[in-house]
Amino acid sequence: MLGMSQSELADAAKVSRPTVVDFERGARVPHPNNKAAIRKALEAAGVEFIPENGGGPGVRLARRTDSK
Incomplete structure (x- = not known):
């Protein structure tokens, strides 16, 4: 979705x-602080997390608010 490598996400x-x-391969769930850091990095890169709404949780790219 973002074209971000595992190394880039880890760094961010x-x-x-x-x-x-x-975490990606489902081998383990990261500690809560690492999970929160990964989520924050993805959100900063433009990912929007969608809560459960009957169809299950999901993600999408956030809408850009600039005029580009």
């Missing part, structure tokens, strides 16, 4: 790359 979230890799 200030977590280790293995934390991102293990």
Whole structure:
């Protein structure tokens, strides 16, 4: 969706790359502080998290508010 590599996400979230890799492949759930850091990094990059609304939770790219 963003074209962000695992290393770029790890750097942006200030977590280790293995934390991102293990989370992506479902090997483990990251500690709450690492999970929050990953979410914050994704939101800063333009991802919007959509809450459960009967169809399940999801993500989308946030709408841009500038005129570009």
